[in-house]
Amino acid sequence: MSAPAVLLDGVTKRFAGHTAVRNLSMTVPAGGIFGLLGPNGAGKSTTIRMIMEIYLADEGRVELFGTTHGARALSDKLGYLPEERGLYKKMKVLDQLVFLGETKGISRGEARKRAGEWLERLGLGEWTQKKVEDLSKGMQQKVQFAGTLLHDPDLVILDEPFSGLDPVNSQVMKDVVIDIAKRGRTVLFSTHIMEQAERMCDRVVIIARGEKVVDGTLAEIKREFGGTHVALTFSREKEKAARVLADRSLVASVDDYGATADVELAPGAEAEALLAALVGEGVGLTRFELVDPSLQAIFIAKVGVEAATAGRREEVAA
Amino acid sequence: MNKVLSVIRRELMERVRTRAFILSTFLMPIFLIAVLVLPAVMMSGGERSSRIALVDGTGTSLGAAIDDGLRGERLGDGEQRFEVTMVPAGGRVDAVRDSLVALTGFSAKERPDGFEGVLVVTPETYTSGTAHYLGSNAGSPQQMQDLSRTLSRVLMRARLDGAGVDQSVVAQALVPARLDADRVSDGKPTGQSGMASFAIAYAMGFLLYIVILLYGQQTAMSVIEEKTSRIMEVLASSLTPFQMLLGKIVGVGLTGLLQLSIWALCAYLLASQRGTIAGVFGADPDVVNAIAIPPIPADLLVIFLAYFALGFLIYGAMYATIGSLVNSMQDMQQFIWPVMLPIIIGFFGMIRVTNDPNAAMGTVFSFIPFFAPFVAPVKWAMGSMSPVELAISLFGMVVGVVVIAWLAGRIYRTGILMYGKKPTFGEIFRWVKAG
Numbered sequence: 001m002s003a004p005a006v007l008l009d010g011v012t013k014r015f016a017g018h019t020a021v022r023n024l025s026m027t028v029p030a031g032g033i034f035g036l037l038g039p040n041g042a043g044k045s046t047t048i049r050m051i052m053e054i055y056l057a058d059e060g061r062v063e064l065f066g067t068t069h070g071a072r073a074l075s076d077k078l079g080y081l082p083e084e085r086g087l088y089k090k091m092k093v094l095d096q097l098v099f100l101g102e103t104k105g106i107s108r109g110e111a112r113k114r115a116g117e118w119l120e121r122l123g124l125g126e127w128t129q130k131k132v133e134d135l136s137k138g139m140q141q142k143v144q145f146a147g148t149l150l151h152d153p154d155l156v157i158l159d160e161p162f163s164g165l166d167p168v169n170s171q172v173m174k175d176v177v178i179d180i181a182k183r184g185r186t187v188l189f190s191t192h193i194m195e196q197a198e199r200m201c202d203r204v205v206i207i208a209r210g211e212k213v214v215d216g217t218l219a220e221i222k223r224e225f226g227g228t229h230v231a232l233t234f235s236r237e238k239e240k241a242a243r244v245l246a247d248r249s250l251v252a253s254v255d256d257y258g259a260t261a262d263v264e265l266a267p268g269a270e271a272e273a274l275l276a277a278l279v280g281e282g283v284g285l286t287r288f289e290l291v292d293p294s295l296q297a298i299f300i301a302k303v304g305v306e307a308a309t310a311g312r313r314e315e316v317a318a
Numbered sequence: 319m320n321k322v323l324s325v326i327r328r329e330l331m332e333r334v335r336t337r338a339f340i341l342s343t344f345l346m347p348i349f350l351i352a353v354l355v356l357p358a359v360m361m362s363g364g365e366r367s368s369r370i371a372l373v374d375g376t377g378t379s380l381g382a383a384i385d386d387g388l389r390g391e392r393l394g395d396g397e398q399r400f401e402v403t404m405v406p407a408g409g410r411v412d413a414v415r416d417s418l419v420a421l422t423g424f425s426a427k428e429r430p431d432g433f434e435g436v437l438v439v440t441p442e443t444y445t446s447g448t449a450h451y452l453g454s455n456a457g458s459p460q461q462m463q464d465l466s467r468t469l470s471r472v473l474m475r476a477r478l479d480g481a482g483v484d485q486s487v488v489a490q491a492l493v494p495a496r497l498d499a500d501r502v503s504d505g506k507p508t509g510q511s512g513m514a515s516f517a518i519a520y521a522m523g524f525l526l527y528i529v530i531l532l533y534g535q536q537t538a539m540s541v542i543e544e545k546t547s548r549i550m551e552v553l554a555s556s557l558t559p560f561q562m563l564l565g566k567i568v569g570v571g572l573t574g575l576l577q578l579s580i581w582a583l584c585a586y587l588l589a590s591q592r593g594t595i596a597g598v599f600g601a602d603p604d605v606v607n608a609i610a611i612p613p614i615p616a617d618l619l620v621i622f623l624a625y626f627a628l629g630f631l632i633y634g635a636m637y638a639t640i641g642s643l644v645n646s647m648q649d650m651q652q653f654i655w656p657v658m659l660p661i662i663i664g665f666f667g668m669i670r671v672t673n674d675p676n677a678a679m680g681t682v683f684s685f686i687p688f689f690a691p692f693v694a695p696v697k698w699a700m701g702s703m704s705p706v707e708l709a710i711s712l713f714g715m716v717v718g719v720v721v722i723a724w725l726a727g728r729i730y731r732t733g734i735l736m737y738g739k740k741p742t743f744g745e746i747f748r749w750v751k752a753g
């Protein structure tokens with residue numbers, strides 16, 4: 001088995017007054033998509049910056065591809081999209097990408113060729129000679145994304161790659177990420193949007209307040225979390241469901257979305273009993289399905305409602 | 319190394335393409351033409367004769383001698399400098415003066431028989447040298463100087479005459495000294511006049527000052543731009559702080575050198591074609607050609623470039639470091655003095671050396687890496703620096719560059735990723751100490 005792409009062993013990072021990451025160990029295997037999840041302020045970006053050798057860990061060990069040479073020495077094999085996006089505003093799009101390619105060790109001619117291909121693929125073919133400042137924010141983000149991938153890195157590290165993107169661009173980026181993984185490269189990305197991570201990642205680590213709370217493949221995590229989960233979609237008389245859902249002998253917890261709800265059954269309770277009770281109350285249902293626990297549900301259970309919703313509120317505010 | 323080259327190329331290309339660079343590069347030669355041509359135009363058009371009434375209250379032959387002396391003054395084109403109307407005052411100097419003053423200060427059109435000024439000479443003029451002038455041009459230093467010079471000469475002649483000195487001796491005595499100063503270097507005359515080497519040295523020192531100040535500032539701005547546009551983190555993941563720092567300083571420095579070379583080339587072309595250019599603007603080519611433009615010896619050029627390169631490495635590194643500490647141009651003021659101070663002191667050292675090439679201060683300064691770039695080329699140009707001194711000075715510069723680069727690198731690598739509050743000097747000191 002080849003060496004893991006990234007290995008963190010007991011890594012700690014302190015800033016004046018607080019510990020951003022505490023004794024964090026995790027392994028990102030080579031190949032596939034790895035999600036680093038957590039609410040805002042959990043230490044995701046700090047962790048990524050330590051992997052990228054932008055911050056040095058106060059304690060612990062960071063290995064990349066089985067070596068401790070550090071990210072800068074291996075820079076040509078790494079692609080990095082920082083959380084704070086940034087490009088030279090006055091530079092032309094193509095020149096910018098060629099320069100970014102050169103700093104990753106590919107020749108000028110090759111960089112020019114690949115930059116052209118990437119811009120075409122991301123729908124920016126007509127913008128190559130425009131200055132970056134003339135592009136919309138979404139376009140700038142795609143340019144930077146292309147710059148991250150220009151040198152075809154073995155390990156791609158994306159810090160919140162989907163934040164600030166509209167659904168169309170988000171889809172384009174997702175397709176690219178999936179494609180990179182298909183070609184045997186490793187992708188590590190951070191996000192606080194669980195739905196996205198659930199659909200894309202092979203493995204995830206959830207951190208909160210600088211500490212790891214969940215680690216494993218999606219299947220492992222769900223199996224371990226356990227419980228019987230039911231997804232409901234109401235068609236009418238939803239308010240009549242309230243009494244049933246409040247019955248602690250039947251229902252352990254409810255995540256109410258209004259028209260839908262995710263229900264975790266109480267230990268020992270049968271799904272059939274819940275269905276019978278709901279139908280008995282006269283609630284109209286279009287969906288009643290036994291499901292795996294959602295990553296969202298696991299996240300909230302593990303991180304705590306407070307931390308999870310704090311993250312959500314900030315997201316809405318932003 | 320290739321990565322450093324690509325950083326250098328980016329800095330150079332992006333800078334050269336800006337409107338500011340193109341404008342400043344090509345406005346300078348136009349400014350040079352103006353500097354060259356304007357004085358010539360002014361000189362040929364600005365000089366004209368002035369009409370003066372001479373109130374002679376001396377009662378001796380001194381009045382006539384002054385009249386003669388003023389009439390003898392010529393302009394460049396051979397015209398009389400002063401059109402003099404002598405009015406003997408008899409015993410009523412004040413009355414005569416006042417009646418003439420009443421005719422003074424009108425334009426020639428309004429009063430063709432008027433005067434521009436009234437010069438009153440009395441017996442006291444002979445004894446104490448005082449004379450009184452009332453005129454519309456009393457505010458012109460040039461014309462007052464001409465007048466005073468002529469008066470002085472006439473008075474000197476008259477007094478010597480009065481003391482019984484022979485006329486031919488007087489004429490001989492009044493011939494002024496003319497100093498022919500030739501520059502000597504390493505025991506050999508260089509064939510350059512002292513004035514010429516002063517001009518070269520002064521121009522060089524001034525150019526170094528301007529370019530280091532201007533382009534040093536640009537280095538800082540470039541770092542701040544990378545910080546505010548947040549591209550720094552991408553760069554920091556691909557390049558070492560040293561690669562970033564070196565590429566940036568060399569790139570910006572080369573831009574400065576390119577601009578300097580274009581200016582130098584324009585200046586050379588202007589200088590060699592100055593007569594023709596002046597002719598185009600209607601100025602007298604001979605007047606322009608009379609301004610001596612000395613040739614620049616090859617050794618001086620090489621030394622100038624060496625000090626520019628080393629000096630820019632030091633000051634560029636300092637400016638870049640300051641840029642890494644702040645988030646905007648305004649914030650720079652707090653940290654700018656450690657770099658502004660040596661530049662200004664160096665510049666004043668340079669001026670001191672142009673006045674007195676052998677001054678002890680200049681010698682000391684030429685061995686201090688911060689000041690040497692301004693002082694040493696000037697000292698060399700003026701022939702007051704030996705090759706051994708030059709070698710020591712250059713070696714000192716190299717040591718200075720290494721030390722500054724080391725310090726700058728340590729501060730830079732932390733500074734570039736710091737956002738928000740400005741660090742204190744204590745914190746910066748800790749960054750330097752941190753392994």
